[in-house]
Amino acid sequence: MQSKTFDQNKFAERLMQLMSDNNDTIYSLAEFLHLSPSAISRYTSATMTPKILTIEAISAKYGVSPAWLMGADVDKYPETVKLSKQIPVMGTIAAGQPILARQNIESFEYVPEDANVDFCLRVKGDSMTGARILDGDVVFIRQQPDVETGEIAAVMIDGEATLKRVYKINGTVILRPENPNYQDQVYSKKDMKDVVILGKAIRFQSEVR
Known part of the structure; x- marks a missing residue:
């Protein structure tokens, strides 16, 4: 659900104007x-x-204020517009019993x-609820080959991925x-x-429940 300031009709009008001003079509914007295109x-x-x-x-694409685009009565071009970058959602990661991690890109965030951060993975399962990471959450990962003991990481085990807190002892x-x-899950030397550490979990994004 969008914020109360979201005006769907104004959003549509302003989006069409931006597309026209930038010579975009529904196809070029859809590709971006x-x-x-139907969306x-x-x-x-x-x-x-x-x-x-x-x-x-x-x-971010058009350099305008998100609030303005949603229909708010604010400046169209703020003094500082935070640019955004696109990162891939790489398959599915299990927070529970590990499942096969598909290496194709499912979508983008x-x-x-x-x-x-370098990529993100969608959580499946309930084994990380104590860290407030729930089924369906998107976890943002910084790619690195190791983490400090006690940190949460995405770990690949025999071609399968899981999200867990990592401890290293002797x-x-x-x-x-x-x-x-x-x-x-305990692994000896x-x-x-x-066992391959894919990266450190930096933050996660939850849906409103």
Whole structure:
């Protein structure tokens, strides 16, 4: 659900004007946003409400204020517009029993240009609820080959990915869930060839529930 300041008709009018001013079509904008042309058509006809991340991406593309684009009576071009960059959602990560991580890009998320993240993964399962990371949340990952003990990381095990808190004790790696209903996964030094740290979890994004 959008903020109370969101005016769907004004959004549609302002989006069409921006597209016209920048020689964009529903096809070129759809390609930029990795959406279908029919979705853009529904935005411009005020028959479908875009997600806030889509609004932010459109605002960044055209250099306008997201609030203005949503219909607010504010300056169209603020003094400082935070640019955003596009990062891929790489398959699905399990927070519970690990599942096969598909390496194709499922979709894209948008983050500030200076955000130090490389990709994100969508959580499936409930093993990280103690860290307030729930099923369906998007976790933003900074790609790095190792993490400090106690940090949450995306870890690949035998070609499967999982999100866990990592502890390193005397050469042993413990992948610990944040839910007492799940057991630790313990890997000795000889097992470490099958364990690859993909990166550190920097932040996560939850849907309104």
